[in-house]
Amino acid sequence: MNAPQDSAQLLPQIAPRPVPQPLIDALSARFGAQCSTALAVREQHGRDESPFTTVPPPAAVVFAESTRDVADAVRLASEHAVPVIPWGVGSSLEGHVLAVQGGISIDVGRMDRVLSVNADDLTVTVQPGITRKALNDAVKDTGLFFPIDPGADASIGGMTATRASGTNAVRYGTMRENVLALEVVTASGEVIRTGTHARKSSAGYDLTRLMVGSEGTLGIFTEITVRLYPLxxxxxxxxxxxxxxxxxxxxxxxxxxxxxxxxxxxxxxxxxxxxxxxxxxxxxxxxxxxxxxxxxxxxxxxxxxxxxxxxxxxxxxxxxxxxxxxxxxxxxxxxxxxxxxxxxxxRPGCRCITTDTCVPISRLADALLDSVAEADASGISYFLVGHVGDGNFHMGYLIDPDDPQERALAEQLNHQLVRRALRLGGTCTGEHGVGVHKMDFLAEEAGAGAIEMMRAIKRALDPKNILNPGKIFLL
CATH class of the missing domain: 3.30.70.2190 (Alpha-Beta Plaits)
Structure with missing residues (x-):
């Protein structure tokens, strides 16, 4: 198979949408110093830990401090049909926060408060910018803790968006099982709430589960209620x-x-x-x-x-x-x-191409050992870590970013690893999410019919395709 030769070839080949000056002027008028067009700020919000290094940054960055800030920024962007990309701490690995179709970045890092702790019900409601370590520091005196631990000190909003899991998942589950309710800003700038603080519900469509793992393509989280557990x-x-x-x-x-x-x-x-x-x-x-x-x-x-x-x-x-x-x-x-x-x-100066898959526990040895053998035979520098108790593991290929042959080899190994997991009844990503790096694999895993259903949901909820477009699949 012919693997891509550089990161640019892996990106959707869609021209960025223009960001008109009237939108920048409107954002500046509404947000003042909370809106920046400085190149250094834009570049910081135009990259993550993925292998992509050639994506232009967003045209502006809005530092939201409240739900109203997020809603107003989205509403202004919607008026001009300009993409908006939610930003937490930038620790994503599959290109989730890249402005692949242009647009503006909405940084929710300043929305980092614990809004309420209900120790009796084992729940806490937080803003999306709080990180998992800060959350646990805030609740430690209650004798409770939040167990989801993806490794990086990721934001709770980002973890919810990617349906993260991590080292504790074998015992405590993933974000899917631990998010109870959300406050969400929709593509039109409307604020809605999904779910309740109750542990279960049979009321209507499960919009909370729809939003968890949507990678910023269906709404922007402004409040998140999660489960806590006794220490x-x-x-x-x-x-x-x-x-x-x-x-x-x-x-x-x-x-x-x-x-x-x-x-x-x-x-x-x-x-x-x-x-x-x-x-x-x-x-x-x-x-x-x-x-x-x-x-x-x-x-x-x-x-x-x-x-x-x-x-x-x-x-x-x-x-x-x-x-x-x-x-x-x-x-x-x-x-x-x-x-x-x-x-x-x-390996000083290297770039890491990381991937993850998850397979049924009975097929873990088949998936992992063959992938290790391929990496050993290739001669490429790599490392392996895995939350293997639930069949999830990660390979990281260390490449010279200026060597197209090394990048092509790493991507080929990635392709072989993921397709092996799919053959064994697994998934193309256990916790990193799809972003832009795994869109082709998602199509193989889910099938054309399921992808079209996802597109139908996206079109219904985001008719102008402004919420983090170019991620998960293309419209």
Whole structure:
């Protein structure tokens, strides 16, 4: 197959829509210093962590501070049929925040307040710009926590938009299961509410689930109500090294199939361990390892840990290291979360093309091991991490951004990995989302009929196609 030769070739070939000066003047009049056309500000809002580096920035950036600000900005853009792109912290990996059809960026980072905490009902309502770490800091005195942890300190709005999950998903689910209600600004600038604080409802269409994962293409979130969970009575973490990736994966599969209620189980390959050791000043054995965490009562945690240790031993697991104090656990999980940055630093000047897939747990070994073999055979620098307890894993290919052959090779490996996951009954993305990078894969996964249904919903809710156009699919 012929893989693309550079990032520009991966982008939808649609000319940007003009942004008329009267719109810029209207935004400046309405928002004053909250609206910027400075090139440095626009360029900051014209890139993310995706492999795309050649997209022009938005024509202006509006720093929203309230629901009314978002609604007014969208209303003005709608009058001129100009695209609007929601912006959180810019940590997306598939080109979600790029102005591929031009337009303006609406930065909700200043909308970062906790609006209400209902500890009795285990819910909290927040603005979209608050990050997951800030949210947990805000509720820690209640004895509750928000478990969704994609690794990056992403905004709750961005996590909702991409239906994020992460390290805790095997125990606590994804954003799909944990968002109860939304306040949304529609394409016309109208403000609507979806869902309630109740744990379930049979009332009408489930608009909340429609919006969660819509990647900014159906509305812009201004309030989000999510579930909280009691902090577990006991928490214990452990790392265990394995002779091979296969041995680690077989351990995970057996653990999940036995019904062990493990909270977190992360696979880190030898390449990642080497990078983490240098970056985080650790001395982990440079072999594939599992980083695990157990939540529950002291007796329950002990039983879970003993069961998993026995399974791991059957597959050659060794060098069990326990981390029972918060400081020790933080040290290990911080190292895991820094695996991406550690890998990038291992090859100065490189660009990382990351991808993720998710497959049924019974097919995890088939999907992962063949992908590792292909990467090894290619000679390309890469790293592997995965929330493998739910069949989700990530490959990161480290390329010279100025070498078209390396980029083409990385994209070819990405294509092979994703199509393998689809053949095995999986999905093209477990948590990164579609953006612009995986539109072709979504079409293969969902089929023409389902894509046309999505387009029909988009046309009905956004007839001028101004909400983050050019993402997920093309109209």
């Amino acid at each position: 577990p009575e006991a928490v214990s973490a452990a790392i265990c090294s394995f002779p091979s990736v296969e041995a680690a994966v077989r351990t995970v599969i057996q653990t999940i199939q036995l019904g062990v209620p493990i909270a977190r189980v992360e696979l880190i390959d030898a390449n990642s361990v080497r990078g983490v050791n240098r970056h985080s000043k650790l001395n982990l054995r440079e072999a594939p390892l599992l980083l695990m965490e157990f939540h529950g009562s002291p007796a329950g945690v002990k039983e879970q840990a003993e069961t998993v240790q026995e399974i791991a031993s059957e597959h050659g697991g060794a060098d069990f290291e326990w981390a029972d104090t918060p400081e020790e656990r933080t040290r290990l999980w911080t190292a895991r979360h820094n695996a991406y940055f550690a890998a990038v630093q291992s």
